[in-house]
Amino acid sequence: MEEQTSIKNIDFRYLIHHYLHLFWRWKWYIFFAAPLSVALAIMAVSYLGLTKKPPLTATVLIGVEKHPNLNIWNLDDLYLNKERLLLNRNFLENVARSISLQFSVSDYSRYDIFDSVVVDSNAPLGSFSMDIDNFNSDIYRIRYSNQLKGIKDQVIKLGTVSLLDTLDLKGIHLYFSKSFLQNPHSFDFSVRSMRSTIDNILSRLKVSSPNPREQNYFFSVLLEGNDYPLVTQTVNTIADKFVESNLSLKRRKMKETLVILEKQLEAAEDQLSKSKNDLKLFLAQNPDVGISVRTQLAMNELIRLETGSMENNNLTELSHDLKNRLSNCSQEETERLIAEAIAFLQSNGNPSASSLQLSFTQHQEEKRNTIGNYDRNHPIFKEIDNKLSNLKAKTIIALDSFVSQLNKARSDKHQSISRISSRLQSIPSKELQLAELQKRQEINTEIYSSLLIKLNETKLSETGQRADVFIMDYAVQPIPPSPRSQQINALVMILLTMMAITLGPAVFFDFLDKTARTEQELRRLIPYNFLITLPKIKKLRSAKDKTNKTKDKKQKKGLLLCDSERFSPPFIVELFRSLNTKIQLDLFNETDKSIAITSLNMSEGKSTIAANLALSIAEHGIKTILIDCDIRKGITHELFNLQESPGLSDYLYEALESNNSTLPNIPVQKTFNSNLWVVSCGKHVDNPQKYLSSTAMIALKRRMKLQPFFLVFDSPPIGLATDAALLNNLVSRYMLVVKAGHTNIINLCKIIQKDFPVIEKKLLGVVLNMGETVNPSGYYKYY
Template identity: 25%
Template sequence: MACRPPPRPSPRSKDPVPSIEPPQPPPDGFPEVWSGSPFRGAQPVPSAFRPEHDGVHDWQQYRGAVARYKWVVVLVSTVGTLIGVAATRFLRPEYEVQATIWIESHDPRTEDRGPIRGDQLLQASSWLQLLRSYVVLDHVVRDLRLYVTPALPADSDLFQSFEVAAPFRPGAYRLAVDESGRAFTLFTTAGDSLQHAAVGDSIGNGLGFRWTARAGALLPGRVVDFTVGTPRSAAEQLARRLRAKTDEAGNFLSVQLTGNDARHVTAVLNAVVQRYVAVAADLKRDKLTELSKILQQQLQYAEHNLRSAEEVFEDFRVQTITLPADRVTPVAPGVELTRDPGVAAFFNMKVEREQLRRDREAIELALAQAADSAASWDALSVIGSVQQSPGLMQALKELTDKQAEQRALGYRYTADFSRVGYVREQVDTLERKTIPGLARALIRELAMRESVGDARIRLASQDLRQIPPRAIQEGRLRREVAVAENLFTTLQQRYEEARLAEASSIPDVRVLDVATPPLVPVRNTAPGVILGAFLGSMALGLVGVVRRDRADPRVRCPEQVTHDIGLPILGVLPHVKVRGAGPEDEHVAQVIEAMRSVRLSLSQTHGGGGPMLVTVSSPGIGDGKSFVSANLALAYSGAGQRTLLIDGDVRRGSLHRAMLTQRTPGLTDVLAKRAPLERVTQATSYTALEFISAGTHFRDAPELLGSDAMVELVTRLRGSYGVILVDSPPLASGVDPYTLGMVTGSLLLVLRTGATSLELARTKLRVLDRLPIRLLGVVVNDVRPRGVYRYHSYLSGYGTADEAEYAMGPPRVRGVL
């Protein structure tokens, strides 16, 4: 075993050759072999067993599973599609109807033009809420009886007169007519009888139903199942089914409704939009009517306030008409200032009184000066009051005349002249008696007039002081009248406008496009159901076959060998239908060519440096290890290499039958020293191929395989043969294959598609990690050229044949064993 070449990594393995680990204790089941084995102290050989897992392998395995079970997938998909087609018979197409409502919007720029009309009822965003309001939908539900649902659409004509009264009992009911057609019975779904009456009577009186079937509708034996719900719940369902949207300007409201019955859903939508327009018109009319009533009440109140204010103002004017007032007097053209007569009279009296005082004081001053000196009385003549006194002015004139006459007489006569004296006496009388007396009388008159003026001024002053409060009160009353008049005028105008708007009110919404029954459904679920059934069943089939494949413990595809087990595949052997056929048979030719490929791969993997010793085994029984061993030996011998095939299955070996030789004596006989090597080595009908059978069965045959005699036998055979193949029992049979693998140092594993258990192979191969056995690779047996294995077959027409004139002796290729 010292000349055995060092182990090399698998050609398909990316892992470097690990370092040799120190010897480990033998595994369970090997005590006898290891206790006295010549291989004591041998180190384990790094195994190529490296399970790999990646996503690519998973997808490849999935594709392989689908390819293997494609008819199962097709069958499941077909059945699922047929179920989907059958299910579409219970589905009804869905129709969609649409109606358009025009919403009038008021433009503030055109309010001053056109007829008088009321304001817009709602804002643009509120029209959608009105559409889904119960004042609209409840009416539609009751008119169309949407709260009652018959089980069969054909029974809808029976409920044309169906109505409910509050309170009523909702629920599911069954109406059954007896065979005679004269009586009916109303049941609950639980079978409880609620009413039994003659045909023609009201149905469901005690339940709140107002329902009388039309004549001839209740035929003998007719059974009608129906469900009665509340109108509000039906309105809620209708609101959820309605879809509405407005444009950006809010002038167009698009309403859509879907359902299974095209005519019914059209009737429902038209009823909704008509009720919607009617409700909008009623709301606007009611709004204008209420507005007119409110304005009328406000107008009456404003009129009452105006009359009260006018009466109070009138009474005030009547009471103060004779009193001074600070009223504005119209200004005459060309006059800059116009004073109030009362105020002017007051100031005139004050001026007059002041003038009287000054005149009085001037007269008194003149009298005082005249008494103290011979002052002139001419100063009196310039006083206004003196000028208005005829007597005093006449006296002053006489004084002036007499003084002038005196001066004239003085110029002509002497003082003794009588006329001069007489004139002098007259002047003196006037100056000393007449004028002072008249002046004093005038002073007394002026003083009296002054006192009278003071009294008048005091009275006028009191009147003038009352003018501002009266003016303020008058202004307040005047404003109250103006405000009341303005309010009355405004309300009267609004009231008239409201009456005109009410009389000629135009609805804010109108139906622009009514709904029409569609001919083509908007949503036909039948194709989708069929497609979904097909895809679902296909997915179910794919998942099923993938799970079935993952649960399958047997080898199915090459990736399971290279990735799950982690071993390289040295060759793939096709399925052989007839082993006895000659090399001219297509299947036999495929096997022969596959064996040549295995021979090449095995030789390359094993390497040179001496004869090739290989143990051939498999995880279980029936994997074809003996078939591979025999035909591989035949392939090596056909290549001109001297080959020895040893049947190492000392328990139940039967390879001698394929080689047409004797079972005894054989391997156990030479190991037990009961027969020489030359006697147990048997020639075969194939050139360069010799065979050693299993030999006689012994109870301790496994110990013989691990004895020194086995090592000595192999050592002797190495010098005589170029290729030594040992057919061992399966790995699951016991210790024999491991012992033979340690003897040869190399192991070739045979797996059979559809037969070899992956878990068994993994379990048995883990033991090799602790043994000095080099695992060369795997030969996949019994492969059918389809699916992932279709590329492992060989092209037909490239088989070998001997021409008669160039034949080189007897043919060496004789088929398969």
């Protein structure tokens, strides 16, 4: 409802009228700027390619496998930022070579012309053009240019279009499409360097990162371009190559693991075979030697303890290795190694692993939130790095504690082994020797069995191995906008550019303009009563005036409307009569018939309007005195071709010097109108406030009112001096003169309301001088 009400309150009629007048004032600028704006708009449309295919994006989604047990991804050594492999130049070079991206076609899609393209390393770099002969459309030429080599439009192949199926150049093998062969045409293509090709891909390729906080275990790969089929093929090839590269890396690591396990198994098999042979040889040499039940139990316990001690040694070595890598790692590797250490402690049942995992998860979430909300240079990142350093220190302490536990367990095992070994020393030497051989064989058998199980598990994993990343959704070819919509966009662009260049400056300066040129504008800007609009007055030169140029030169250029036929517009006299009527009606009940006319600044027509208003009042038979109170720069005497002195300043000076003992005569001067007298400004003085606020000025007003005179005071501008306010006790009303397109209305209102409230209280209204008016000359023709 509020929006509807505000729209209803908009004065559309005023806005239309206002901007029509505004653009008419700027007509010559608009006339010359319009052709220029059209040319610039067409150039902008051409430069921005608004009529061509716009660059669109093809997107492929790649998912990431999540580890089923841990709260971290199973990304091996590429745990963090694995998707950054997509921005690797070697990887992109492999993609570019697989689909010959160093080959590009200008203004057409590759597959509009070719079914397939093969470019090898022998292809010359540069630009090519296939030109159909203008006179014989069955003849084509292949031209080659290379600016660096100084080659331009060199013909390297000439052939027949009707026999064209494939095109073989040096290092370039092109297979044309059926649609092109049915309608052959000229086109340009080029071969770029691989570095330039990769730079071009990187400038248009965007890769997002997974966001586990929002359970988004995938990342997107976006590629932008104008050749929509090729862009789609490229981004899908990037995704396929990425998954293939990931799987290849896992398989290579798996093969390395298999080689190591096979070597370990071979060594364990040799140890087992040797221990079996030693036991077999001993039994052959000592067939009567046997092991008692008690000895056998002791040996089993000894085997268990020594096997456990070996496992402790392996865990201790792994712990030391993790600690050393974590202590000496870079800032970028810290998170990955902390995650690896936590996973190691969890798998071995360390109680501190759960609290470390919780702290690590909180750190990751806090870091993701911070990255999304703050710049990388913000101090909060330093705080996050400090927290990670503290977590790193806690993880190292947990590893040390785990090693201490392992050492204590190994020490306990060694003590138990020593006790059992000391007990076994009491049995016969042959029985002890047999027990040692059996123990060695059982330990070697267990080691061999453990390695064989790991080897078989690894081989089984290799057969069913898959990449830990997968394609969730292949990219589909973008749908281009219709040619009609592109044409509409281009037309809108041209129109907006034209409006911005031709009409923009006018609207901008109009927004900054604080003046008024019409009645409607003034009414909207000023909170005071509007009286009338006076047009610009022009004096018509008659034949008599032309022959009397010397006399005209002596007269002031200001205009007195004593004869309406000598002025343009002819109805101007009627406007002053209308203004006089409004003033007379307002002062009808006032005994003191007086008014002060002022303006904001000089040269706004205040004195001319005061003189013509006084003349209009006098023509109505009212005795009128026009007093020029601008004793700094008064010009009223020039308008009436009278003497400047004696005038008001002379009278006030003489009155003040005489101490009111004998008042001087009032220096009124007669004019050509028997009802109008003028008091000129007199000699110019530097301190007019002293005289205008004096008792002599009040006494002058009192003497004039002894007879029924209508007093018109021509006051100095209020923007330059306070003289107008000093007349407050001498006048009944004030009238403001505003010059169209010149007076700053905002400043005028501020000065009146803030500095001269006494003027505001007695303000009759505002006159717009030299304003734009509706021509009423037809109405006044009968005059």
